[in-house]
Amino acid sequence: MIYDALIGPFAEFEFMRRALAAVIALSLAGAPIGVFLMLRRMSLVGDAMAHAILPGAAIGFLLSGLNLFAMTAGGLIAGFAVAILAGVVARSTGLKEDASLATFYLASLALGVTIVSIKGTNIDLLHVLFGNILAMDDQTLLVVAFNATVTLLVLAVIYRPLVIESVDPLFLRTVSRAGGPAHLAFLALVVVNLVNGFQALGTLLAVGLMILPAGIARFWSRDLTVMICIAVVAAAVSGYAGLVLSFQTRVPSGPAIILVATAIYVASVLFGRVGGVVRQMFPGRHLEA
Amino acid sequence: MAQLAFRNVTLGYDRHPAVHHLNGEVASGALVAVIGPNGAGKSTLLRGIVGILRPLDGSIHLGGLDARDIAYLPQSADIDRSFPISVFDFVSTGLWRAAGLFGGIGRVAREKILRAIASVGLNGFENRPIGTLSGGQMQRVLFARVLLQDARLIVLDEPFNAIDSKTIADLLALVKHWHHEGRTVIAALHDMEMVRTHFSETLVLARGPVAWGPTAEVLTPENLMVAMRMCEAFDDSATACAADDISSRAA
Numbered sequence: 435m436i437y438d439a440l441i442g443p444f445a446e447f448e449f450m451r452r453a454l455a456a457v458i459a460l461s462l463a464g465a466p467i468g469v470f471l472m473l474r475r476m477s478l479v480g481d482a483m484a485h486a487i488l489p490g491a492a493i494g495f496l497l498s499g500l501n502l503f504a505m506t507a508g509g510l511i512a513g514f515a516v517a518i519l520a521g522v523v524a525r526s527t528g529l530k531e532d533a534s535l536a537t538f539y540l541a542s543l544a545l546g547v548t549i550v551s552i553k554g555t556n557i558d559l560l561h562v563l564f565g566n567i568l569a570m571d572d573q574t575l576l577v578v579a580f581n582a583t584v585t586l587l588v589l590a591v592i593y594r595p596l597v598i599e600s601v602d603p604l605f606l607r608t609v610s611r612a613g614g615p616a617h618l619a620f621l622a623l624v625v626v627n628l629v630n631g632f633q634a635l636g637t638l639l640a641v642g643l644m645i646l647p648a649g650i651a652r653f654w655s656r657d658l659t660v661m662i663c664i665a666v667v668a669a670a671v672s673g674y675a676g677l678v679l680s681f682q683t684r685v686p687s688g689p690a691i692i693l694v695a696t697a698i699y700v701a702s703v704l705f706g707r708v709g710g711v712v713r714q715m716f717p718g719r720h721l722e723a
Numbered sequence: 724m725a726q727l728a729f730r731n732v733t734l735g736y737d738r739h740p741a742v743h744h745l746n747g748e749v750a751s752g753a754l755v756a757v758i759g760p761n762g763a764g765k766s767t768l769l770r771g772i773v774g775i776l777r778p779l780d781g782s783i784h785l786g787g788l789d790a791r792d793i794a795y796l797p798q799s800a801d802i803d804r805s806f807p808i809s810v811f812d813f814v815s816t817g818l819w820r821a822a823g824l825f826g827g828i829g830r831v832a833r834e835k836i837l838r839a840i841a842s843v844g845l846n847g848f849e850n851r852p853i854g855t856l857s858g859g860q861m862q863r864v865l866f867a868r869v870l871l872q873d874a875r876l877i878v879l880d881e882p883f884n885a886i887d888s889k890t891i892a893d894l895l896a897l898v899k900h901w902h903h904e905g906r907t908v909i910a911a912l913h914d915m916e917m918v919r920t921h922f923s924e925t926l927v928l929a930r931g932p933v934a935w936g937p938t939a940e941v942l943t944p945e946n947l948m949v950a951m952r953m954c955e956a957f958d959d960s961a962t963a964c965a966a967d968d969i970s971s972r973a974a
Contacts, residue, residue, distance in 0.1 A: 473806055528737070594824055598816050601806040601853075605868075608773045608795040609819045656852045658807045 443681045450677060453567045453687065456578050456634055457673030460643055463582035464627045465665035466589060468644030469651060469658075470620065474600050477645050479532055482539040483621075484628050484641040486516035488546025491632065496553050506577055506629055513625030516542055521618050546637075565636030567687045568680070574633055581630045585623050592616040597658070635688040643669050646695040653706025668698055726751040726788070726876060726907040727772065731781035733964070734764070734771040740779060740964070741767040743931040749909065749924075751786065754902040756922035756938070757911045759950050763928045765911035766798065769880050772909065780964075785876070791820045794874035796865050798881050804854045810864055811849040814840055817871030839867040844893060859890040866894050877901055879910040883917070895921060918942065929953035 443450045471480045490512025494504035516538045524531040570578075589596075595616035598606045606613045624644075631640030651664035676691030683690075704711050727749035734742040742764035749755055757765045770776040771783055773795040785793070794817075815828055815836050822828065828836070840849055843863040853861060862882065869877060879898070883891045899921065901908050912918055918925055918938060925941045927933040929950040934941040 591824065597806075597808065597812075598819075600803060601808055601813065602797065602802045602816070604770075604775055604797045604801050605795060605816065607775050608793060609791055609872075610823075612824065656807045656854070657809070661807060 439682065440678060443678065449568050449570070450681065452570050452572070452575050453634075453677055454674060456567055456570055456575055457643075457677065457691065458670050459575075459579045459582040460627075460631055460634060461647070461666050461669030461673055463585035463589075464631060464644040465647045465651075465669040466662045467585065467620075467623055467627050468641075468646075468648035468669075469662050469665050470596060470600070471624065471644060472648040472652065473658075476531070477648075479535055480624055480628070480641045480644060482532070482535045483513060483517060483624050484632075484637050485543040485546075486535070486539040487513040487542075487625065487628055487632060488637050489542050489549060490515075490546075491629075491637065492546040492549035496549055503573060503577065506574075506633065509629040509632055510625065512542060512546075513629060514622060517621035517625050518618065521621055525614065561636070563636045563638050564686065565632060565634050565639065565688045567634035567677070567691075570633060578630050578633060581626050585626055588619055588623055592619050596620055635691065639688050639692050642692040642695060643673070646692065646699050647672065650695070650699050650702045653702035653708055653710055656708055668695070672698060725749065725784075726753070726786045727909075728784040728786070729781070730784070732771065732778050732783055733780040734767050734776055735779050736767075738779065741930065742771070742928065743964075744781070745932050747926070747932065747935050749907060751907055752902070752905045753907055753909075753924055754898075754922050755907075755909045755924045755926060756918040757909060757926045757928055758913070758915070758918055758942075759928035759933075760953060762930075763950065763953060764930050765928055766880050768928065769795070769878050769909065769911055772876075773878050788876055792874050793876045793878060794869045794872035796869050796877075796879045796882055798884070799858065799861055799865070802853075802861075802865075804856075804861065807852055807854070809850050809852055810840060810845065810856070811836060813853050813864060814867045814871060817868035820872065835871060839870040840864075842870055843867045843897070859886040862886050862890065862894065866897055870897070875906055877906055877908045879908065881911050881913065883912065883914065891917075915942065915947075 444454055468480070471477050487509035490508035490510065491505040492508070493512075494501065494506070494508030498504040516535070520531060520535040520538050523529060524534040592612075595606060595610065595612040599613045599616060603613060627644060628637075628640045631643055634640075635642060647665040647669040648661075650668040651661040654664050655661045672695035673691050675694040677687060679685060679694060680687040680690040685693075702710065705713070707713060725748040729745045729747050732742065732745045733740045745768070757768060759765055767776060771778060773793050774790050815832075817839070818828070818832055818836070822832070837849065840846065843866050845860065845863050845867065848856070848860065853864065856864065866882070869879075882894060882898075895917070898908055898910065910922070912922075919942055922938055924936065925938040926935045927941055927946050927950050930953055933950050934946045
């Protein structure tokens with residue numbers, strides 16, 4: 435019974451195994467990016483970027499229909515363009531990055547929806563907006579795995595300046611010029627992972643598997659490394675449980691994954707060790723030091 | 724020998740000057756206090772020295788120093804203390820010059836970091852997240868990082884703000900130790916008594932230089948009154964500064 439519910443779908447169906455592999459790759463790369471987005475107070479920037487990739491994906495769709503490869507390439511190009519333009523405008527004018535991104539992403543979203551509606555149907559639009567991880571083929575899975583690998587390698591390279599820039603940006607500027615390039619590389623990684631998530635969850639929910647696990651981790655640890663590990667595990671568990679839920683109840687896979695992550699988030703808000711509601715209401719006896 | 728030379732330096736933001744036409748030199752090994760009311764341009768000047776802010780006009784010469792030979796202690800408000808990083812990891816960033824992007828923290832470096840943390844009286848705080856420290860403890864952490872940087876020029880932006888007298892005494896002893904080692908120290912300060920007692924040279928700043936020289940000569944009621952009367956000026960419709968035209972005509 436438990437085997438049938440929790441393991442059976444993956445043992446029996448190849449598309450479920452592919453979806454599970456994809457969701458684990460997404461978790462390994464996307465969750466650490468989400469932790470940095472949250473700590474740099476850029477959670478909504480991630481959301482804005484998710485909208486920004488839409489016109490690129492839509493142009494890919496316009497040129498070759500629902501071909502995930504073409505849509506990925508288009509999404510990457512559009513995302514990079516918006517990330518770099520917004521980053522450059524913010525750094526050269528003093529305009530806050532979120533304000534800069536807001537203008538670019540709104541234009542991008544409007545353009546994307548217009549392009550899809552020129553050629554496609556409402557079902558196509560739904561696919562682009564909400565994704566379908568269960569329809570992932572081998573080639574797309576390889577792209578997702580490749581992007582995740584690149585993300586982890588680049589993150590390792592920029593990790594040190596990224597941490598220092600987050601906590602003490604003025605200090606970093608006095609000892610190194612790595613802050614600017616690290617920030618731009620980080621924005622590029624956000625785009626890569628949004629496009630990755632876009633395959634599985636669509637443009638609207640792609641950021642969910644990055645930000646929700648990061649939010650969950652914040653309630654369980656004050657240590658960056660531990661937070662990243664918790665976020666990865668939370669994302670992978672949400673992905674697995676979401677797929678099972680989707681398989682058993684016919685709920686669409688993307689929303690199912692995000693709903694499971696949301697449930698874990700709510701539990702963390704209530705019972706988390708660091709600032710959880712219950713912990714604050716019943717803190718126990720005070721300590722000696 | 725001059726460690727720092729200002730040549731008609733104007734620093735500011737978006738063409739609006741915060742420090743106007745500063746000329747002068749800081750000798751190698753000097754201990755200089757920069758004083759002035761809020762908005763006088765003290766932090767702006769220090770940011771110009773460490774290269775965070777590029778001059779709108781004029782130039783700052785660092786006497787052959789590489790930018791990385793400068794240690795900068797920013798104001799606490801510029802640091803995101805909610806970021807989950809421990810005291811040890813935060814102080815270790817002072818080794819950037821040696822470790823760079825990929826260098827590891829080996830046994831020797833680890834001992835250096837622990838020594839720096841101990842030197843500022845924070846033994847046992849190594850694993851504490853910086854968000855759990857008091858204002859004075861955080862200031863000690865910043866001093867530990869400066870210690871680790873082992874720089875020839877040390878720039879301190881209001882290092883003794885809102886901390887208790889014991890912490891001030893401890894940290895001031897460190898500043899004097901750096902001075903005795905022959906390092907050049909420049910600090911933006913508000914406490915006149917401290918400046919009078921411990922700093923041999925003073926720059927009174929009020930959006931421009933009011934006076935600069937030996938503290939006993941510079942720290943006069945007249946100069947302080949001039950600085951206090953300084954009016955904050957930020958006028959979007961201001962015309963371009965004519966001082967450069969005047970000086971070029973005089974030349």
